[in-house]
Amino acid sequence: MLEPSPLPLLRLSAPVPPAASARIDSAMNRAITLSTLARLVASGAAVSKADLVSAAGLARTTVSTGVDELVARGVLGLDGVRPTPGRGRPADRLALCPGGFVLVADLGAHGAHLAVLDLSQRLHAHTHVDIDVADGPDAVLGAIESQLTALRASVPGPDPVRAAVIGVPGPVDGRRGVPVRPPIMPGWHGYPVTTRLRRSFGCPVLLENDVNLRALGEARALPADQAPLLFVKVGTGIGGGLITSAGVLHHGADGAAGDIGHIRVRGAPDVRCVCGNIGCIEAVASASAVARRLSESIPGAEVATINDVRALVSRGDPTAVGLIREAAGLIGEVVATLVHFYNPARVTIGGSVAAASDELLAGIRAVVYQRALPLATRNLVLANSVLGEYAGVAGGTVLGIEQVLSVDGIGVLMARA
Ligand SMILES: [Zn+2]
Structure with a gap:
């Protein structure tokens, strides 16, 4: 049962090639194309091949080959047809196929918004819990893990959690996944937040500053x-x-x-x-x-x-x-x-x-x-x-889905789908 979403559809960005690979070969080009097409569908920016051609700025044949491959590997599926203006043949309507969820935990100093969304940005469950970041990482992350697990369990279906995003009210080193000398979070400096949550949820985890999450959510809603x-x-x-x-x-x-x-x-x-x-x-x-x-x-x-x-x-x-x-x-x-x-x-x-x-x-x-x-x-x-208290969840949604549909992530999705 889907909850009425307080979030509008959020724009997802075109992927940036992974920094590790300085060389862009044809396999990388292909992965970037597939990631771009999947993100445009997940954004709601495109529901047909014709939409994708104009939204991605790619050649018709590139889009057509890419969509066919994504459909063949179960990443995109056909979800009925969409009438086209004039006398044209109705266009196939594309939708993301793989099930799976993104978990978002947006922590403030005294409370956290938790949410479970799917790859098409549909909100399946959300809640607000009282926490105090001053209680330290063990107590707070323990509570967040059990609440997120319960929230995921409240959504029916066996689909996996594919990414989790956590925002905290302090500076973070996103690459290492640790808070860095956060003034109002005693005991959190250098704590391996993403490593811990990756073990708990068995998926990639991203750590971000809470205001950065809000900024991103707000920008992508506008x-x-x-x-x-x-x-x-x-x-x-x-x-x-x-x-x-x-x-x-x-x-x-x-x-x-x-x-x-x-x-x-x-x-x-x-x-x-x-x-x-x-x-x-x-x-x-x-x-x-x-x-x-x-x-x-x-x-x-x-x-x-x-x-x-x-x-x-x-x-x-x-x-x-x-x-x-x-x-x-x-x-x-x-x-x-x-x-x-x-x-x-x-x-x-x-x-x-x-x-x-x-x-x-x-x-x-x-x-x-x-x-x-x-x-x-x-x-x-x-x-x-414009998003008020949901701006952080929106930013987490963007980061989580972009991770799942990233150049690396799309490979994982195609292998499993
Ligand atoms: Zn100061």
Whole structure:
């Protein structure tokens, strides 16, 4: 039984040849072609050979040979016909055949979205569980493994799990599959997250930063001309994710690109950040920073939580709204600088505070348009996240399916199908 999906169909990218093979021979060319065709069908961008010719920009005969091979090996199948305009013969409608699932775990500081999807992006099950990343990797990953296993078991059928994607709220080394000195995740530095989950689920596992996942999900839910895209998440911390004009994540040399929470802002109060430095944007303008200031501003009040901030802001409480406006001004300064540096087509503001009220977006927008020069803001769209809390699951879906239908993955699929 399929759940109504909160996600639109997401665009999948054309494959990049594996870095290990510098030489592209005809076998590699063929694998790239097959991977491209399968991803276009999985994206919903093409359902017939004619669609594939225009979407892939490949010759008709290349597409025809590739589709025939994918059909012969059970990767694509014919799913009825689609009427063509005019008097033409109805076109065969193509669909991905192999069963199998992608598991996504999108971890925040205090909760995780878990989802089970198939290769055609259909959402079969999803849930939200409370976790605390500060409990350490053994406790948290143990809980995630058992919850994901239960969620998979709730979906009928014997199809295998073909890939899993996990997002965590800290910097990661995606190649090694380990978190790298994550400030709010004690005990996680260097922990072999992907190795552990690969053993549990018996499939390739990808580790990504949580804001990167959101940035990717958001960019692939929007038209291609909305990239380059900068995603700014304002929650317990402040983080950023960068999507290039080609629609892919920009990780930087060590995976630290977009980690904007520790940029220092001029004129910010001298507050010590979890990273040890003073005056980081995260220490003065995150939802936790606002919660702390809210507690200080109401004498005798209980310590406010992020949920309290969200509730007060959505009710229009003047103290909370004032603090959010102040935070928005500081975040706006950082975003204006980044807009000059990166010239994005879109800046997306995400996180629970942005979802609760437009104050944060309005405040950031005011500063960015005032501070940044016209060339950088002429066509800039600055908006709240279109996917909201599901942006991370969307990004995980994209990464997982792209892995299964990658140049390497398609070979595995054809051998088994
Ligand atoms: Zn810091």
